Amino acid sequence: MENQSFAMKGGEGPHSYLQNSSLQRNAIEAQKKVIEEAIANNFNPIITHTQNPTNLICIADLGCSTGPNTFIAIQTIIQAIQSHYVPNITMANRDNMNLDRKFYKLFPSNKTLEFLVFFNDQVSNDFNTLFKNLPNYNLNNKTYFACGVPGSFHGRLFPKQTLHFVHSSASLNWLSNVPKEIMDRRSSAWNKGRIHCINAPKQVREAYEAQFKEDFESFLDARAQEVVGNGLMALQIPTTPDIIVESSDIDPSTVFELLGSSLMDMAKAGMISEEKVDSFNLPLFFSPIKGVKQIVERNEFFSIETMExxxxxxxxxxxxxxxxxxxxxAALEDLIEKHFGGAIIDDLFDRFTQKVLEFPEILNPNKFKLVMLFVLLKRKM
Ligand SMILES: C[S@@+](CC[C@H](N)C(=O)[O-])C[C@H]1O[C@@H](n2cnc3c(N)ncnc32)[C@H](O)[C@@H]1O
Incomplete structure (x- = not known):
């Protein structure tokens, strides 16, 4: 099936992703230390002098959206690499300074590193807003050179062996498509009256799981071709615990249940048709941690350096x-508008807010069991 293009709300307005991505930004702040450690301990990509005469480091952020979170992640990565690279270093002073031999020997001694950053997202992403907000992008004084790369990260995006560091945050939980059997009235997995697999029959959940597995495997296969030997991938994936321990714990997909029931209320009030709700499902899945673990363990191209x-x-x-x-x-408006039209949006989100107010436990971070899983993978040689 052809990949569908869903993107976050563009622009800089009150409902834009730019202004409404604090949850994702918090996770990017929380991963800073782990990324710095990952680079300090593990960054020794294969760079041959002939392939890379300018000491160019290529970094890609996959599913970057419109900013500003992507800029924070890129800055962390570049600063961490810079602080482990001292130009003009000689073999002797490298050893005296007790610097990691593996990393420092990669670069010719008299050259400063240059960085090329590929910002990737779906073709419908608002890249103009992203480029407009690039920090410190002055004419002659750039920390890095920036490119936009449109297209789905479930397929190939870059030439072979060109990337030294790949980052992706809060994006791999987006599926390439809604699983087709849940849209089929004749299938036992038909997802009538719901917009997600939470509290749905097991066939619906299995269809979501299978789609997540297929998509994540395609992602790893594509990156295996694009990342250089010893190159790193830092993936931050929204997941759920494998078992919900306390009965008061809240599965994060409950959000989609509240949104779905707001849509059903509007159908019952005659504002939209029930068929329209039946044919709408969210291409999003919060995998249990073990699902992610199994997929990365089974892949043959990357070793797992960290998973926490x-x-x-x-x-x-x-x-x-x-x-x-x-x-x-900010994440769902465009997707909903595409299916139902724009007229219902304000009313729908007012109803959704009302449902959240009636269920305030969902705002409690100790009960809302979203786990931001950080996975550091290294391309095998
Ligand atoms: C919640 S945003 C995360 C943005 C940013 N990484 C952050 O942490 O704030 C998810 C992003 O993933 C993008 N995305 C989803 N599926 C994608 C795909 N198949 N290829 C590229 N980008 C994708 C969406 O368009 C969206 O911009």
Whole structure:
């Protein structure tokens, strides 16, 4: 099936992703230390002098959206690489300074590193807003050179063996498509009256799981061709715990249940047709951690260097229902508008806010069990 292009709300307006991505930004802040450590301990990509006469490091952010979070992630990566690279270093002073031999021997001693950053997202992403907000992008004084790369990361995006560092955050939970059997009235997986697999028959959940597996495997296969030997991939994936321990714990997909029931209320009130709701499903899946683990363990191209849940304690809070809803609105509005038209949007999100207010536990980060899983993979030689 052809990949569908869903993107976050563009522009800089009150409902834009730019203004409503604090949840994702908190996870990017929380991963800073882990990325710095990953680069300090593990960054020794294969760079041959003939292939790379200018000491060019190529970094890609896959699913970058419109900013500003992507800029923070890129800055962290570049600063960490720079702080481990000292131009004009000689073999002797490298050893004296106790610097990692593996990393420092890669670069010719008298050249400063240059960085080329590929910002990737779906073709419908608002790249203009992204480029307009590039920080410190002065004429003659750039920290890095920037390119936009449109297209789905489930397929190939770059030439073979060109990337030294790949980053992707809060994006791999987006599926390439809604699984087709859940849209088929004749299938036992037909997802009538819901927009997601939460609290749906097991066939619906299995269809989502299978789609996630297929997509994540395609992602790894494509990157295996594009990342140089020893190159790194830092993936931050929204997941759920394998088992929900406390009965008061809330599965993060409950959000989609509240949104789906707001749509069903509008159908019952005659504002949209029930068929329209039946034919709408979200291409999003929060995999249990073990699902991600199995896929990366089975792949033959990357070794797992780190896999850990990010500690979001100091970063993660939903101050109120409006902010909570606005984060999901920025992500889902365009998708919903494409299916139902724009006239229902304000009313739908007002109803959704009301449902969140009636279920305030969902705002409690100790109960809302979203786990931001950080996975560091290294391309095998
Ligand atoms: C929630 S945003 C995350 C943006 C940014 N990485 C951050 O952490 O704030 C998810 C992004 O993934 C992008 N995305 C989803 N599926 C994609 C795909 N198949 N290829 C490229 N980008 C994709 C969406 O368009 C969206 O911009």
């Amino acid at each position: 849940a990010l500690d979001l304690e100091n970063f993660y809070a939903f101050p109120n229902a409006n902010i909570f809803v606005s984060i999901f609105r």
